[in-house]
Amino acid sequence: MHFIARYLVVVVGELEYSFHGSLKNLLLTDFTTLDMLRVPGNTMNSDEEVVLVTGASGNVGREVVKALRDSNFRARAALRTLDERGDGPGAFDEVVHFDFGDSSTFPAAFDAVTSLFLLRPPPLSDVDRFIRPVIDYAAAMGVRRIVFLSLQGAGRNLLIPHTRIENIIESSGLPYTFLRSGFFMQNLDTTHREDIVAYDDLFIPAGAGRTAFIDTRDVGEIAARMLTEPGHEGQAYTLTGCEALTYDEVADVMAEILGRPITYSNPSLLTFARRMRGRGHAWGYIGVMIGIYLTTRRGLSEEVSSTAAELLGRPPRTVRQYVADYAAAWQKPDTTGSSA
Ligand SMILES: NC(=O)c1ccc[n+]([C@@H]2O[C@H](COP(=O)([O-])OP(=O)(O)OC[C@H]3O[C@@H](n4cnc5c(N)ncnc54)[C@H](OP(=O)(O)O)[C@@H]3O)[C@@H](O)[C@H]2O)c1
Numbered sequence: 001m002h003f004i005a006r007y008l009v010v011v012v013g014e015l016e017y018s019f020h021g022s023l024k025n026l027l028l029t030d031f032t033t034l035d036m037l038r039v040p041g042n043t044m045n046s047d048e049e050v051v052l053v054t055g056a057s058g059n060v061g062r063e064v065v066k067a068l069r070d071s072n073f074r075a076r077a078a079l080r081t082l083d084e085r086g087d088g089p090g091a092f093d094e095v096v097h098f099d100f101g102d103s104s105t106f107p108a109a110f111d112a113v114t115s116l117f118l119l120r121p122p123p124l125s126d127v128d129r130f131i132r133p134v135i136d137y138a139a140a141m142g143v144r145r146i147v148f149l150s151l152q153g154a155g156r157n158l159l160i161p162h163t164r165i166e167n168i169i170e171s172s173g174l175p176y177t178f179l180r181s182g183f184f185m186q187n188l189d190t191t192h193r194e195d196i197v198a199y200d201d202l203f204i205p206a207g208a209g210r211t212a213f214i215d216t217r218d219v220g221e222i223a224a225r226m227l228t229e230p231g232h233e234g235q236a237y238t239l240t241g242c243e244a245l246t247y248d249e250v251a252d253v254m255a256e257i258l259g260r261p262i263t264y265s266n267p268s269l270l271t272f273a274r275r276m277r278g279r280g281h282a283w284g285y286i287g288v289m290i291g292i293y294l295t296t297r298r299g300l301s302e303e304v305s306s307t308a309a310e311l312l313g314r315p316p317r318t319v320r321q322y323v324a325d326y327a328a329a330w331q332k333p334d335t336t337g338s339s340a
Contacts, residue, residue, distance in 0.1 A: 050112050051227050054078045054100075054134075055119040056092065059186045060149055063220020064117050064227075065092055073228050078109050100130040103137070110141045115227045118169075119149040120161060127164045135165075139172040145233065146172075147226045149219070150180045152238055152303070166236070175233040177226040182240035183292075183301055185213045185322040188250070189329040191289075194279075196254070196330045202247050202264040205272040205290065207297035211247075212240035212304045215317040222311045237307045241316045244302040250319055257323045258330055269294070 051068055055061035056077035068075035078098035098109040100121065116138050124130040138146060148169055154162035155178075162180075169176045188196070195203035219239060226232045245253075251264040267275070269290050276286045295301060308316040317325075 049114045049228060050074050050076060051115045051117060052076050052078055052096075052098075052109055052113045053117045054098065055117075055121060055149075056095075057081075058119070058121070059184055059190070059216040060119060060181075060219050060223070061117065062091070063217050064223045065220075067221045067224035068227070069093060071224060071228060073224070076109070076113070100124055100134060103133055106134070106137045110137060110143070113138075113141065114144050116143050116146045117149070117223055117227060118146055118165075120165060125161055127161050127168070131161075131165050132168050135168050135172050135174070139174050143174060145175045145177070145227065147177045147179060147223050149223065150178045150236070152180050152182045152240065152301075154178070154180050155236055177232045177234075178236040179219065179223060179226065180236055180238045181219050182214050182238070182303075182305075183211050183296075184216050184219075185241070185317075185319060186216045186326075188323075189326050193329060196262065197332060200260060200262050202251050202254075202262065203267055203272065203275065204247055204264070204293060205267050205269050205297070206247050206293045207266060208246055208248070209296035209299050210244035210302035211296055212244040212302055213319055213322075214239055214241045214308060215322050218308055218312060218316045222308060225311065237311065238303075238305045239308045239311075240303065240305045241318065242304065242306075242309060243318060244304050245319055253320050254323050254330070257320070257327060 051073060053061050053064050053068070053075050056065050056075075056079055061077070065075045065077050074094065075092070076094045076096055077092040079092075079095050080097075080099050082095060082097050096105075096109045098105045101124075118131075118134065118138075120127075120131055135146070146169060148162075148165060150162040150166060151160060154160055154166055157163055166178055169178075188202075192202060192204060195201050218241075222237075222239060247264040247266065251262045255262040272293075273286050273290060276289065277283070
């Protein structure tokens with residue numbers, strides 16, 4: 001009973017894609033205005049701007065920091081753990097200790113901050129406890145703009161936390177931009193990497209559904225522009241890649257680029273759940289993944305939007321480009337003991 005209740009809470013609270021397909025026609029921004037909104041070269045003064053980037057060690061946050069640095073803007077990486085591993089402090093020009101659950105970390109993090117890149121870390125589903133205080137603090141500190149990493153389908157889907165967060169931001173009076181992103185390509189080199197490396201297989205229960213994947217590097221680049229370029233206040237942009245592929249097609253692309261056969265086994269939900277559980281994942285996490293791939297099966301992740309291309313001023317990266325760039329992530333470990 002406890003498990004069922006927990007499963008329902010997780011699926012209802014966190015199921016991130018479940019309703020967007022049925023509402024997809026209602027969710028797209030009026031993109032005809034985008035060209036008018038873009039003011040190339042008319043950015044804010046980089047000397048005066050301090051951008052606080054939450055989730056800076058994650059998929060999108062690290063790309064936001066990189067893109068800001070490339071544009072000579074001062075990015076302060078908000079890190080829960082200040083250590084030297086991976087994308088730790090060594091990878092950033094400026095870091096600060098920040099924890100959504102510890103308001104004593106807010107003053108140093110927000111010192112002199114002009115813009116905030118906000119995301120909801122996936123484990124934090126209690127919006128009032130973890131996210132609202134940060135928004136309130138940003139407003140109290142006079143932050144000039146907030147860019148929130150939201151989810152395709154947010155805004156009208158009342159069941160996902162992203163919608164609640166968008167509502168809180170709107171009520172805060174802070175100038176905002178919402179980035180309603182589609183499914184990340186980078187899930188393939190994180191969540192699904194182990195099966196690709198060990199079994200040459202996309203072990204994903206997505207059926208024949210298509211997904212309009214987007215590369216987190218593009219999301220990060222767009223976010224950096226929104227944080228430093230005027231004219232996007234009050235906008236909610238749906239971001240996807242330029243094509244919607246089935247996982248069979250993704251497997252073909254990977255096989256061609258990696259030079260070895262890659263299958264798409266399309267397991268049943270039960271088989272998928274069993275393997276994930278065998279790897280020690282929590283039932284709640286497994287439930288969210290099943291929910292996400294159920295919606296893909298139903299064709300609800302296939303909507304392609306032109307907004308990312310319009311905001312980037314170029315086509316977004318394709319799955320082919322992504323696989324080529326990340327090929328090393330799926331190489332088999334060298335078991336020969338050769339160090340050459
Ligand atoms: N996956 C998709 O396909 C997809 C698509 C659209 C939207 N989204 C949304 O994107 C968001 C996740 O973005 P992501 O994939 O870039 O994140 P991610 O890679 O999962 O990283 C989460 C980040 O949040 C940090 N974090 C976790 N708990 C924290 C805390 N208590 N205080 C401060 N920082 C904390 C993590 O830091 P540590 O390194 O310390 O853990 C990490 O930097 C979610 O809201 C998700 O719904 C995902």
